Amino acid sequence: EAQVTQNPRYLITVTGKKLTVTCSQNMNHEYMSWYRQDPGLGLRQIYYSMNVEVTDKGDVPEGYKVSRKEKRNFPLILESPSPNQTSLYFCASKGRQGAYEQFFGPGTRLTVL
Amino acid sequence: EDQVTQSPEALRLQEGESSSLNCSYTVSGLRGLFWYRQDPGKGPEFLFTLYSAGEEKEKERLKATLTKKESFLHITAPKPEDSATYLCAVQAANSWGKLQFGAGTQVVVTP
Numbered sequence: 001e002a003q004v005t006q007n008p009r010y011l012i013t014v015t016g017k018k019l020t021v022t023c024s025q026n027m028n029h030e031y032m033s034w035y036r037q038d039p040g041l042g043l044r045q046i047y048y049s050m051n052v053e054v055t056d057k058g059d060v061p062e063g064y065k066v067s068r069k070e071k072r073n074f075p076l077i078l079e080s081p082s083p084n085q086t087s088l089y090f091c092a093s094k095g096r097q098g099a100y101e102q103f104f105g106p107g108t109r110l111t112v113l
Numbered sequence: 114e115d116q117v118t119q120s121p122e123a124l125r126l127q128e129g130e131s132s133s134l135n136c137s138y139t140v141s142g143l144r145g146l147f148w149y150r151q152d153p154g155k156g157p158e159f160l161f162t163l164y165s166a167g168e169e170k171e172k173e174r175l176k177a178t179l180t181k182k183e184s185f186l187h188i189t190a191p192k193p194e195d196s197a198t199y200l201c202a203v204q205a206a207n208s209w210g211k212l213q214f215g216a217g218t219q220v221v222v223t224p
Contacts, residue, residue, distance in 0.1 A: 004156075031210065042216035043157070043200065050210055058211060090156050101147060102212065104156030 004105035012111045021076045023091030032074040036087040081112040115140045119215035134186040142206030149200040191222045
């Protein structure tokens with residue numbers, strides 16, 4: 001089954017403790033992206049990757065890192081999480097350059113205390 | 114700067130009561146406009162892509178239309194299972210990777 005998977009689905013952590021949220025897709029997609037969703041603000045793009053070793057900032061990249069060493073994986077790294085990073089995070093992928101639809105993962109709910 | 118505004122924020126409908134959602138956008142050249150449906154606790158699910166003014170797409174009780182400044186999502190004779198948050202997003206012509214989302218319209222359809 002074609003899908004985007006994220007792990008963990010739920011995470012409660014404390015300020016300053018480094019964490020990684022993994023994202024994997026099995027559709028051989030070149031493009032992958034991370035979003036955060038907050039009430040009233042909608043989905044905001046954090047980082048995206050056009051292909052392996054090619055990443056770029058979205059609208060809210062501060063406090064986040066990403067890497068794209070393999071086509072199927074696009075982990076999101078929070079080196080020193082803070083409470084304002086408490087949010088619902090989504091990973092997405094799409095197959096080609098251009099205006100094609102993105103396929104979203106199930107989401108990771110992160111709480112930073 | 115690209116901007117997407119959706120209205121209303123929330124909509125409560127009786128089953129069978131048709132209505133429309135609005136997505137107004139400001140973008141320097143449109144590569145594509147997308148509609149997604151999102152159920153509580155789940156990732157957005159793709160509905161439509163619109164590329165140019167005048168284009169229309171349909172799927173069951175949903176119909177999306179596009180003008181140069183806005184898009185409408187028409188829900189005809191809705192059923193309770195159409196209850197969801199509907200998201201609009203735009204991709205600018207000069208952007209291969211960036212997608213700008215609106216805040217969404219939460220639709221509740223009561224029997």
